[in-house]
Amino acid sequence: MLVALTAGVGLARARKFEAHKWTQTAGVILSVVVAVGFMGLPYLIGLRIPGEPAPSVHGGWLVVVHAVTGILAVAAGVFVVLGVTGVGGHRLEPRNFKRLMRGAYLMYAIAILLGIAIRLGLAA
Numbered sequence: 001m002l003v004a005l006t007a008g009v010g011l012a013r014a015r016k017f018e019a020h021k022w023t024q025t026a027g028v029i030l031s032v033v034v035a036v037g038f039m040g041l042p043y044l045i046g047l048r049i050p051g052e053p054a055p056s057v058h059g060g061w062l063v064v065v066h067a068v069t070g071i072l073a074v075a076a077g078v079f080v081v082l083g084v085t086g087v088g089g090h091r092l093e094p095r096n097f098k099r100l101m102r103g104a105y106l107m108y109a110i111a112i113l114l115g116i117a118i119r120l121g122l123a124a
Contacts, residue, residue, distance in 0.1 A: 001030055002112045005105060021084060024101075028077035031108065035074050039067075066114035073107035076100055 008023035041047075080101055083092040 001027060002109060005108055009105060025081050025085060028081045031074055031077060035070060062114060062118060066111055066118060069107050070111035073104055073111050076104035080104060
C-alpha cells in the first residue's frame with residue numbers, strides 16, 4: 001500500500017493530477033478495507049489469528065501509536081477523497097487540501113512502518 005501511495009505522490013509531482021487522484025483514491029479504498037476488515041473488526045469481536053503471539057507489554061505502546069496513527073491517516077484520506085472526487089455533492093479544490101494530503105501521506109507511512117515493525121516483532 002505504501003508503494004501505491006508513494007507512486008501517487010510521484011504522479012502529483014509529475015503534474016499528472018488525474019492519475020494521482022485515482023491512484024490515491026484506490027490506495028485509500030484499499031486502506032479502509034484492510035483497516036476495517038483485517039484489523040478493526042477482528043479486534044472488536046476478539047478474533048485472534050492462530051499462532052499469532054499477543055503483543056508484549058513493552059511493545060503495547062507501539063501498537064497503540066500504530067492504531068491511532070492509522071485511524072487518523074484513514075480518516076484524513078477518506079476526507080480528502082470525498083472532497084476532491086465530489087462524492088457527497090460538494091467538490092472542493094485540491095489546492096485547499098495540499099497540507100492535509102501531505103499529512104495523510106506521512107501518517108500512512110508512519111502507520112505502515114509501525115505495522116511492519118510490530119509484525120516483525122521489533123515491538124518487544
